[in-house]
Amino acid sequence: MPLESSGSGRAERTGNEGDRLAFLELLAMGPRGWRSRFPVAAGPHGWRSRFPVAADATVYVGGLDEKVSEPLLWELFLQAGPVVNTHMPKDRVTGQHQGYGFVEFLSEEDADYAIKIMNMIKLYGKPIRVNKASAHNKNLDVGANIFIGNLDPEIDEKLLYDTFSAFGVILQTPKIMRDPDTGNSKGYAFINFASFDASDAAIEAMNGQYLCNRPITVSYAFKKDSKGERHGSAAERLLAAQNPLSQAFRFPSVQDATVYVGGLDEKVSEPLLWELFLQAGPVVNTHMPKDRVTGQHQGYGFVEFLSEEDADYAIKIMNMIKLYGKPIRVNKASAHNKNLDVGANIFIGNLDPEIDEKLLYDTFSAFGVILQTPKIMRDPDTGNSKGYAFINFASFDASDAAIEAMNGQYLCNRPITVSYAFKKDSKGERHGSAAERLLAAQNPLSQADRPHQLFADAPPPPSVPTPVVTSLGPGVTPPGG
The missing domain is CATH 3.30.70.330 (RRM (RNA recognition motif) domain)
Structure with missing residues (x-):
C-alpha cells in the first residue's frame, strides 16, 4: 500500500479501509523479508540521539499474539510515523512476551494517529488494543x-x-x-x-x-x-x-516512625530484631530484605514503631550498640508513603505461579506511580504464590488505566483479572468508589500524579467502574487490599 506525503509532512494512506486491513494482515503473516526493508536494530539509537520525544508520544498495545515480535511491532507502527522505541515485557522463565507492549513515537501527533488507524485491527487473527500511554x-x-x-x-x-x-x-x-x-x-x-x-x-x-x-x-x-x-x-x-x-x-514528620537498622550479623533474625527494638516502644512491623538464592538477609532491616517519638528513642538508645559483636547503625527512614494512599488499590487474580513482584512492578508501573512494592499473597510455609496480588497506586487515573488496559490480558500464559480490591473490614465494598474519588480530588498530595498517568487523553467516565468478578476457585473470595 503506497504512502503519500501531505503538506503537513504526515504519511497519508491511499486506497480504502479494506486495503489497509488487508495490508496489515499480510504484514502480520510473518517477518520474512522485513529486515531488508527496515533497519530495525539501528532505529531506536538513531532516533533517540537526534530527536527529543514528546511527553504523550507513547502508546500501549494489548492483545498481542505470541508470534508478534518487537521488530514486527516496530515495522507495523512505522505506518503511523517514525518509531523511537518499542518494548514488550517478557516472562523471565520462558522469554516469551506477555501479550502487550509499548511503542514510542517522535510526536504526540503520530501516537494519536497510531491509535486512530491501529486500534482493534487484527494481528494473527486477534484484535489488538491501542491506547495512549504516559x-x-x-x-x-x-x-x-x-x-x-x-x-x-x-x-x-x-x-x-x-x-x-x-x-x-x-x-x-x-x-x-x-x-x-x-x-x-x-x-x-x-x-x-x-x-x-x-x-x-x-x-x-x-x-x-x-x-x-x-x-x-x-x-x-x-x-x-x-x-x-x-x-x-x-x-x-x-x-x-x-x-x-x-x-x-x-512526608510530615509525624509519619516518620520507621528506622533503618544496618550492620546486622547474619545470625540476627526478624523475631530477634522485633524483641530488641521493643525496648524502645511498641513495634508495628519489621522487615529484613533477603537474598533470593540463599534466603539469607542482607545485613540490614527496617523497624516500624507506633509513633515518631518511639522511633527517635530507638535511634538514641540503639545506635552503635553491639549485636553479636558488631556495632549496628540506626537511622530514621521514611513512613511508607501513607499520606499518598488515596484508595487506588487494585486486585490482580489468576496469576501464574512464576510471576514475581518485579514482573508486576515492571508491568503496572507504566500506568503511574506505585506507592509500595506489589504485594503477591504467598503461602507462609512454602513462599509459593497463592495466585493473586494487590497494587496500590498514587492516583485513580493510574488505577483506572491499569484496570482498563490489563483486565483479561495474558501474563505468563494466563489471562489475569484486574479490578478494584475489596476494602478491609467492609461488607463487600470495593475501592474506587465515588466517595474515595471525591476525597482524593480534595487531597493536594494525590493531585501530584494526575497529569502523568496513562490514557490522559481519554479518562474513564466519572461513574464507579463495574466491579470485575474474580474467580480463584470454588468458594474462594479475594480478600481486601
Missing part, C-alpha cells in the same frame, strides 16, 4: 537521582526496589546497567527518587552497606552532558522546593 512521570523528576556502584551480579531490579523504596517514592523501575548482548549486570545502577528527602536518606543509610556480600557505594549521579557536575546541587534543591508536585512527596 511519559513516565517526567514532571516529577526533580533531580534526586542516585548512583549505586559495586553491585553483586546477582542483584536484580526487584531487590534494589525493595531496598530503596523504604526511603521514599521511586519514580521508575531501578535501572541496572546491563551488557546488551548477555544481559549481565555491569555492576552499577541508577534510581530516580521523587524528592531529595528520600535520596538524601538513601545515601546516608546505604552508602558502604553490604548488599549480597559486597559493600555498595551510593552517591548522587552525574548529570547528563555536564562536566563532572552531580545531581543534588543547591540549585536543583531550590527548584524542587518551588515545585508543588515534588512537595507532595515530602
Whole structure:
C-alpha cells in the first residue's frame, strides 16, 4: 500500500479501509523479508540521539499474539510515523512476551494517529488494543537521582526496589546497567527518587552497606552532558522546593516512625530484631530484605514503631550498640508513603505461579506511580504464590488505566483479572468508589500524579467502574487490599 506525503509532512494512506486491513494482515503473516526493508536494530539509537520525544508520544498495545515480535511491532507502527522505541515485557522463565507492549513515537501527533488507524485491527487473527500511554512521570523528576556502584551480579531490579523504596517514592523501575548482548549486570545502577528527602536518606543509610556480600557505594549521579557536575546541587534543591508536585512527596514528620537498622550479623533474625527494638516502644512491623538464592538477609532491616517519638528513642538508645559483636547503625527512614494512599488499590487474580513482584512492578508501573512494592499473597510455609496480588497506586487515573488496559490480558500464559480490591473490614465494598474519588480530588498530595498517568487523553467516565468478578476457585473470595 503506497504512502503519500501531505503538506503537513504526515504519511497519508491511499486506497480504502479494506486495503489497509488487508495490508496489515499480510504484514502480520510473518517477518520474512522485513529486515531488508527496515533497519530495525539501528532505529531506536538513531532516533533517540537526534530527536527529543514528546511527553504523550507513547502508546500501549494489548492483545498481542505470541508470534508478534518487537521488530514486527516496530515495522507495523512505522505506518503511523517514525518509531523511537518499542518494548514488550517478557516472562523471565520462558522469554516469551506477555501479550502487550509499548511503542514510542517522535510526536504526540503520530501516537494519536497510531491509535486512530491501529486500534482493534487484527494481528494473527486477534484484535489488538491501542491506547495512549504516559511519559513516565517526567514532571516529577526533580533531580534526586542516585548512583549505586559495586553491585553483586546477582542483584536484580526487584531487590534494589525493595531496598530503596523504604526511603521514599521511586519514580521508575531501578535501572541496572546491563551488557546488551548477555544481559549481565555491569555492576552499577541508577534510581530516580521523587524528592531529595528520600535520596538524601538513601545515601546516608546505604552508602558502604553490604548488599549480597559486597559493600555498595551510593552517591548522587552525574548529570547528563555536564562536566563532572552531580545531581543534588543547591540549585536543583531550590527548584524542587518551588515545585508543588515534588512537595507532595515530602512526608510530615509525624509519619516518620520507621528506622533503618544496618550492620546486622547474619545470625540476627526478624523475631530477634522485633524483641530488641521493643525496648524502645511498641513495634508495628519489621522487615529484613533477603537474598533470593540463599534466603539469607542482607545485613540490614527496617523497624516500624507506633509513633515518631518511639522511633527517635530507638535511634538514641540503639545506635552503635553491639549485636553479636558488631556495632549496628540506626537511622530514621521514611513512613511508607501513607499520606499518598488515596484508595487506588487494585486486585490482580489468576496469576501464574512464576510471576514475581518485579514482573508486576515492571508491568503496572507504566500506568503511574506505585506507592509500595506489589504485594503477591504467598503461602507462609512454602513462599509459593497463592495466585493473586494487590497494587496500590498514587492516583485513580493510574488505577483506572491499569484496570482498563490489563483486565483479561495474558501474563505468563494466563489471562489475569484486574479490578478494584475489596476494602478491609467492609461488607463487600470495593475501592474506587465515588466517595474515595471525591476525597482524593480534595487531597493536594494525590493531585501530584494526575497529569502523568496513562490514557490522559481519554479518562474513564466519572461513574464507579463495574466491579470485575474474580474467580480463584470454588468458594474462594479475594480478600481486601
